[in-house]
Amino acid sequence: MLKLPTSFKDKYNKLLGTEKAQDLFKAMNEDSKKAFRVNSLKAEQEISYNLTQPVPDISNAYYGEVAGEDPEWVSGYVYSQDPAAMFPAAISGVKPGDKVLDLCAAPGGKTTALGEQLKNEGLLVANEISATRSKALRENIERWGISNTLITNESLERLAPVFPEFFDVILVDAPCSGEGMFRKNPDAIDYWSLNYLLTCQQRQKDILAEAVKMLMPGGRLVYSTCTFSPEEDEQIVSWLVGQYHFSILKTGIKDERISLGHPEWADDNPELVNTLRFWPQDGIGEGQFAAVLQKSNTASVPKIKKKHRKKKGNRAATCLSQNEQELIAKVLDHYSLPVGLIDWRKKALVRKDHVFVPVISLPVRSDLHILNNGVELGILKKKRFEPSHQLAEVLGQIKQERVVDLSIEDYRKYLHGETVKVKSKLRGFILVSCQRLIFSFGKVANNEVLKNFYPKGLRK
Structure with missing residues (x-):
């Protein structure tokens, strides 16, 4: 039984009325609903999970639980x-x-x-200010096989000057008081107070003030939290409308179990009913708030003076030499490549022996802390080229012939970093799969031993 603060109960009794508030408190002590998405970017393969309970209004999403060691997860076919x-x-x-x-x-x-x-077209910039959390972000993007992402680990104040009025869509899933996650993370209750809500509200305004600078006129801002708090939900949306002249768009969500925003909890703007509220008692999932806003076509923000810092020890990426191209081709020519990598010879760059196909060319003096730009093809070593784990996950989008499929027993050994014996005529670098789901590169020696190239940081 969750020990909810008295002030929390009093607040929602007042906002919802006693009966609906009691429904909320009861639901917060029930089991959470688990779900997963199936990756439509990957080559069509059969997966072992039950696909008979779809999440309403979400494509390729189903209720059910997945495990982190299953081939579906490791190969990027599902995301919990x-x-x-x-x-x-x-x-x-x-x-x-x-x-x-x-x-x-x-x-x-x-x-x-x-x-x-x-669908690997256009540009996706994924930023995370926490260095620790950005590691998990990179791993999940690689596993999903996305090839058009720039991953940055930056403060918003340093990101905004690089992308002034640049993006068509910005999603801000803002850090919040986490009321909607109390039943999944009871420790969040310890941080909760009425004053903490106002601290979160100010932090959200600070984040959004930088986000607005990067959104082009007419662009869309998706704002979401995992809290019930009007101070962090409707009131923030009202602030965006008043401060930056945004309009609130309809979401197109029709499921009657999903609640709508409450204008009376903010400034009575009737457009707030276009926002979405998810309550645990509605049976969809955890607590969530979401809104889509549109920036005025005439809106503009003052130009930002760019601040630069000196790079230490970084040298500019260079184009591939003919010799380097030949080393890489000895590996890549054996595989079917997605459209974005077919002309890798023209697009690829190399920096500190790491070969990558960038999704965007940034200003030389942007000085952003970049974790990944596009697709890392691999690394050049002495007279050879070693393909990357990210490339293996990207190649999983297309049917491949140069693949060794492991049994479940050998798959588990491989995840632990062991070498395994395979019966195959293939030699050299090959893709490794289990249940025909590609998840890694390996290298087959003449003795039919599959050398393990699964990244050490991912081994289980």
């Missing part, structure tokens, strides 16, 4: 995500070719959904 948390990306209206920013991106649930909607 709270069902209510799927809606902010779903209502974004992102289409292939858009320039999209996920501003508070870790661990990557919404980022992977946005990338799937882009």
Whole structure:
């Protein structure tokens, strides 16, 4: 039984009325609903999960639980995500070719959904200010096989000057008081207070003030939280409308179990009924708030003076030499490549022996802390080329012939970092799969031993 603060109960008794508030408190002590999304970017393969209980209004999403060691997860065919948390990306209206920013991106649930909607066309910038959380973000983006993402680990004040009025869509899943996650994370209750809500509200305004600078006139801002608090939900949307002249768009969500925003909890703007509220008692998922806003076509923000810092020890990326191209081709020529990588010889760059196909060319003096730009093809070593783990996950989007499929027993050994014996005529670098789901590169020696190239940081 959750020990909810008295002031929390008093607040929602007043806002919802005693009967509806009691429904909320009861639901917060029930089991959470689990769900997952199936990756439509990957080559069509059969997966073992039950697909008979779809999440309403979300494509390729189903109720059920997945495990982190299953081939479906490791190969990037499924992503475990709270069902209510799927809606902010779903209502974004992102289409292939858009320039999209996920501003508070870790661990990557919404980022992977946005990338799937882009279908590897356009640009997806995924930023996470926490260095620790950005590691998980990168891993999840790589696993999903997205090839058009720039991953940054930056403060908003340093990101905004690089992308003035640049993006078609910006998603801000803002850090919040986390009321909607109390039953999944009871520790969040310890941080809760009425004063803490106001602290979160100010932090959200600070984040959004920077986000607005990066959104082009007429662009869409998706704002979401995992809290019930009007101070962080309707009142923030009202602030955006008043401060920056945004309009609140309809989301297109029709499921009657999903509640609408409350104008009376903010400034009585009738457009607030276009926002979405998810309550645990509604049976969709955890607590969530989501809104889609549009920036005025005439809106503009003052130009930002760019501040630069000296780079230490970084040298500019260079084009591939003919010899380097030949080393890489000895590996890549054996595989079917997605459209974006077919002309890798012209696009690829190399920096400190790392070869990558960038999704965007940034100003030389942008000085952003970049974790990944596009697709890392691999690394050049002495007279050879070693393909990357990210490339293996990207190649999983297309049917491949040069693949060794492991049994479940050998798959588990491989995940632990062991070498395994295979019966195959293939030699050299090959793709490794289990249940025909590609998840890694390996290298077969003449003795039919499969050398393990699964990244050490991912081994289980």
